[in-house]
Amino acid sequence: MTLKNLGELFDTFEREAFRLETLADYSKSGNVDAYQAFLSGQPQPDDYNESWLSEVRTHTGDGKRIYRVHILSRPLTPYLRFELGWGYRKNATGGEEFFILDTTDKPNPLESVEDFWLFDERTAVVMHYDDTGAITERETMPDSRAPEFVTIRDMALAHAEPFSEWWEKHAGT
Numbered sequence: 001m002t003l004k005n006l007g008e009l010f011d012t013f014e015r016e017a018f019r020l021e022t023l024a025d026y027s028k029s030g031n032v033d034a035y036q037a038f039l040s041g042q043p044q045p046d047d048y049n050e051s052w053l054s055e056v057r058t059h060t061g062d063g064k065r066i067y068r069v070h071i072l073s074r075p076l077t078p079y080l081r082f083e084l085g086w087g088y089r090k091n092a093t094g095g096e097e098f099f100i101l102d103t104t105d106k107p108n109p110l111e112s113v114e115d116f117w118l119f120d121e122r123t124a125v126v127m128h129y130d131d132t133g134a135i136t137e138r139e140t141m142p143d144s145r146a147p148e149f150v151t152i153r154d155m156a157l158a159h160a161e162p163f164s165e166w167w168e169k170h171a172g173t
Helices: 006-012 032-039 050-061 078-094 143-159 163-170
Strands: 016-021 065-072 097-102 116-119 123-129 135-140
Touching (some): 006 116, 006 123, 006 135, 016 143, 032 078, 050 065, 050 078, 078 097, 097 143, 123 143
Antiparallel strands (some): 116 123
């Protein structure tokens, strides 16, 4: 198979797209303006993240699954309060599923694993970041490496809990 970029994989996946998130701060890689609005106490705009939400709705409406596990510990960073409070809660309305692997009171079973997307248990894209949380590279792995990422996904899910349950217990922490 020809290695595809992240956009092509989102356009062509057939069953599921899984994301593992490991960082406490992605503020240099995403919607900087929305993050600043959150920090200044502005309300979330009604159309916040609408482009992604529309894509998610299309995929989930076609019976595809988009889901992620975020490995984190409390207290939450300002960025995580933003991502979970604005992003996850909004994106869940489109059918995206979220899970939290909270390492506050237990060891991280995936300590040295990098962020990645995994499509159809077949193709992984590893996300590389610098020390500030800015993305530096998206590396599409050969399909022969997919079993490694399936194993990591399964371990993350085995140690995680659904976001809604976690949020109910820890939203302010």
